[in-house]
Amino acid sequence: MAFEETGSVTRVWLEVPEQGRHVGYENDVIPDYADQLPKLIGPPQGQRVVWLYTPLALDIAVALRPTTIVYDVMDDLASFKNAAPALVEQHLRTLHRADVVFAGGRSLHRAVVEQGRHDAEFFPSGVSPEHYAAARCRTADTKPKAGRSPVAGYVGVLDERLDRRLIADLAERLPEWEIRMIGPLAKLAPEQLPQASNIT
Numbered sequence: 001m002a003f004e005e006t007g008s009v010t011r012v013w014l015e016v017p018e019q020g021r022h023v024g025y026e027n028d029v030i031p032d033y034a035d036q037l038p039k040l041i042g043p044p045q046g047q048r049v050v051w052l053y054t055p056l057a058l059d060i061a062v063a064l065r066p067t068t069i070v071y072d073v074m075d076d077l078a079s080f081k082n083a084a085p086a087l088v089e090q091h092l093r094t095l096h097r098a099d100v101v102f103a104g105g106r107s108l109h110r111a112v113v114e115q116g117r118h119d120a121e122f123f124p125s126g127v128s129p130e131h132y133a134a135a136r137c138r139t140a141d142t143k144p145k146a147g148r149s150p151v152a153g154y155v156g157v158l159d160e161r162l163d164r165r166l167i168a169d170l171a172e173r174l175p176e177w178e179i180r181m182i183g184p185l186a187k188l189a190p191e192q193l194p195q196a197s198n199i200t
Helices: 030-041 055-065 088-097 106-114 129-137 165-175
Strands: 002-006 008-014 050-052 066-071 100-103 151-156 178-182
Touching: 008 030, 030 165, 050 055, 055 066, 055 088, 066 088, 100 106, 165 178
Parallel strands: 050 066, 066 100, 151 178
Antiparallel strands: 002 008
16 A cells, blocks of 8 residues: 655555456455554644545444534436446445445436435536637648548546447438547457447
């Protein structure tokens, strides 16, 4: 296990000797992690906020003796391909135990409220227009050349949640467009992505 201090934030991570090995929260090393982490960080001194992105880490969070547990429901993790069987039960446990709950989308928020967290905060995805406005200020020589194809793009994880039929239909109906997908490939083989001459 390794850690670094940045101001009032302590960042801790588990170092796994075998390269490329992923340790899931259902792995048999996690109880050791829950045992070692509090010893490494020490007892709480004032406020200790633990922020969870997966309910499978609840036992580790509780071991840290937090003053506040924040559960950030960013996705319906139980519906992912090869999801851990314990996710549904742990999700409900974490909803019950958390002091603050955020939901990162309308349907996620609706589901969390229906599961009993009426005080859940809706925190929708979005963009910062100011950040992307800089792209409009580029010099003339970086603007698309006349006659260049229009582009429809997707940036994000390329996994089983993609509507691959929709992308294939889009490419077929708009052959003059370039369909660009950018992001890491997960839980899909490259050949499972839509294939067309205008898809990259």
